[in-house]
Structure formats: C-alpha cells, structure tokens
Amino acid sequence: MEAVMSFRATSRVSFQAVSSLNNRPKFTSSGMSLPISRTLMVEQKCRIRAQQSDSKDGSATLSTVGDSEGDALKIKEWEVARLQDEIAASQGIRIRRRPPTGPPLHYVGPFEFPLQNEGNTPCNILEEIVWNKDVEVSQRKERRPLSVLKKALENAPPARDFIGALREANLRTGLPGLIAEVKKASPSRGVLRENFDPVEIARAYEKGGAACLSVLTDEKYFQGSFENLEAIRSAGIKCPLLCKEFIIDAWQIYYARSKGADAILLIAAVLPDLDIRYMTQICKMLGLAALVEVHDEREMDRVLGIDGIELIGINNRDLGTFEVDISNTKKLLEGERGEMIRQKDIIVVGESGLFTPADIAYVQQAGVKAVLVGESIVKQSDPTKGITGLFGKDISF
Numbered sequence: 001m002e003a004v005m006s007f008r009a010t011s012r013v014s015f016q017a018v019s020s021l022n023n024r025p026k027f028t029s030s031g032m033s034l035p036i037s038r039t040l041m042v043e044q045k046c047r048i049r050a051q052q053s054d055s056k057d058g059s060a061t062l063s064t065v066g067d068s069e070g071d072a073l074k075i076k077e078w079e080v081a082r083l084q085d086e087i088a089a090s091q092g093i094r095i096r097r098r099p100p101t102g103p104p105l106h107y108v109g110p111f112e113f114p115l116q117n118e119g120n121t122p123c124n125i126l127e128e129i130v131w132n133k134d135v136e137v138s139q140r141k142e143r144r145p146l147s148v149l150k151k152a153l154e155n156a157p158p159a160r161d162f163i164g165a166l167r168e169a170n171l172r173t174g175l176p177g178l179i180a181e182v183k184k185a186s187p188s189r190g191v192l193r194e195n196f197d198p199v200e201i202a203r204a205y206e207k208g209g210a211a212c213l214s215v216l217t218d219e220k221y222f223q224g225s226f227e228n229l230e231a232i233r234s235a236g237i238k239c240p241l242l243c244k245e246f247i248i249d250a251w252q253i254y255y256a257r258s259k260g261a262d263a264i265l266l267i268a269a270v271l272p273d274l275d276i277r278y279m280t281q282i283c284k285m286l287g288l289a290a291l292v293e294v295h296d297e298r299e300m301d302r303v304l305g306i307d308g309i310e311l312i313g314i315n316n317r318d319l320g321t322f323e324v325d326i327s328n329t330k331k332l333l334e335g336e337r338g339e340m341i342r343q344k345d346i347i348v349v350g351e352s353g354l355f356t357p358a359d360i361a362y363v364q365q366a367g368v369k370a371v372l373v374g375e376s377i378v379k380q381s382d383p384t385k386g387i388t389g390l391f392g393k394d395i396s397f
C-alpha cells in the first residue's frame, strides 16, 4: 500500500522519504534540516478520511489496513510531527503545533532521546491557542472534508480586492488605509464590548471610512465566529473582509473563502516558511489576499525571503506576553528592511495598540500604508465617531 505522506525535500536533505508503509524512513546521522509542510501531511490524512467517507460501504483504503500497517502509519505520522517541530524550531518558531506526546507503542528511532523532560503545558497563550485550534480544525475537517468544501466554493460570494482597497484609501486620504476590527473580546483585554452586534459594528466602520474590515472568527479566545463573518458579508457591506483566524492548516483557507472572506491571516510566529509559501499560493489560487504577520526582525527577514508576499502586518503586540509597544513597527521598518519593502512595493500594516492620531502619525512616519485597529474603536459607543477620533479627522469622504 502506498504511503500516506508527502514530503518535500531540499538539497540539504538528510532524510529520505519512503513510499511504502513496509519501509521505515531512513535517517543519516546528521541533523534533519529539511522543510516539510505540516499542511501536506494533514491534507493527506484528510484525503484518506475523505476517501473513507466517499466510499459507499466504508470499506475503502484504510479499512483494509491491518494492525501492523496501522501501527506503522501511526509511527510515521508521529515522526513527521516531530520533524515538523524541529524544522519550525530551526526557523526560530517556538510555538509547537500540538502538545508533545510520547512515541507510539514499539517506537524505536531517532527521536527517543530528545523526548525526555519535555513538558506538555503550552509555553504561552499563543501556543495554547494553536493547540486548541489543532483539535478544533481536526473536528471541523471530519465534518467537512476538503473535497466537500471545494464544491461549496462554487457558491461562495466572489473575492474582492483587499489590497486594492487599502491602496485606494491611502491615496484618497493621505493616511494609512484602515482595517477596522470586529472584535468582541481578547485574551489580553477580556470583553471589549458587551452589547455586540457584528453587522451593526461593521456598518458603523464602513460609514466611518474603513477601507477593509477584520472579523475575528475564533470562538474560544475572542468570542468571534464564522457566523459573524458570513453575516457581515451577506449584509451587503462593501469593505473587503479579513478572516482573523489562527491558520495552521490549508483547509482553513478554503473554509474562510467559503464563508465569504477576501483575505486571511498567516502568523509567522506559528508557520514555518514552507507553510507560508504553500498557503500564499493557495490564497492566490482562490483570489484571497494573505496578510503575513510578523513581530520581530527574524520573522520579518524570513517573510521578506519569500517570493510573492504583498502584504505584511507588523504586530506591536507580542502574542506570547501581550506586551504592546508601537515602536516595534518603526524598529522593523528601519534600514535595509524598509528599503527592501519599498523596492518590492509591499504594503505594510501597523497592527495593535493604536489609540490616537499621534499613534497613527507615528506608524505612518515609520512607513506603514495601512493600520489594523480593534480595541480603540470597537469600545466606542459609536464606532463611526471612534474612527474620526482615532484619525483626528473625518476620513469617510
């Protein structure tokens, strides 16, 4: 039986993917620095599940796998997950995809030794969110396999030009284009707005001159939902919509598109380079913009090394510690990085912690052409006036 994993390897590969379950992966004694997209494996698993559910009598593919093949599959999946964490760590990514687990029964192999002393509590809130998201996405995928989701795309409302809307607003007002966030609550601030009507807030933002909207869809930590995204899209709001979600799997991109999103968020602190490459390609295929978010120099350098990135968000909030410092935007746009961004004509979005016209002027001076703002405007009883207050003038003309 054919193996169920796809590997991509570079010339530095010290690991040979094998294509039969009867063979075990072969390792050399050197390190294992090859990029493997975790997405590829998850998608493959999804395909298997889809094949199973597509099969009328349920007997397709895996149901014929005996115990030993099942064990081999578990071991390979586990090893791939370990490799993915190693690759991520080699790119400075501290966030692990899921809690570390012990090896499957009978495992003998290269990962035995580093396993000792590994804790299984998340290292920070972002890792906790990612671990929960991993479980949530697996469950959602069970209910709606990718094959079903792709069909649903035929009925999705067309994708609109998110980046074009930001550029146009920037040219029209001479100020950074506003991505106004529909945000009920957050882990750092708790509930921001008790009386929360997402469509009403979205309308108020549009009236106030927002170029685009960001809609939080995470339920557990932000009290958002995909229903909110769908409701805003079907209410006839013209501003293109960013699906503000913690994306760890390409399936989520298709899901966001099926719910009417025009853009999605990719967080460099969570996603290895190969995932970002792969996911931005999927976005292009679906007509979506990808806002690739960075928080420090290393993440910025990684993202600048990826071809085809058009939109970079600099988050002033450290998603691990919640510390907010708007000088982060300035720091990451100084020197060669800023130069490269201008050469590549990348739009930079200043994100988080923006409350006053002085804050907006500061990040604009640093080089941003757009800003992403939640708390300071969603908390206002009239978010339209909140926007005017934030910019120090009416930007709705």
Ligand SMILES: O=C(O)c1ccccc1NCC(=O)[C@H](O)[C@H](O)COP(=O)(O)O
Binding pocket: 125, 126, 181, 183, 186, 187, 188, 189, 315, 317, 319, 322, 351, 352, 353, 354, 372, 373, 374, 375, 376
């Ligand atoms: O906002 C949080 O507490 C938070 C915690 C963990 C991960 C992400 C988080 N927020 C996402 C964002 O970056 C903001 O929603 C967005 O940039 C708007 O920020 P703000 O204007 O400060 O509400």
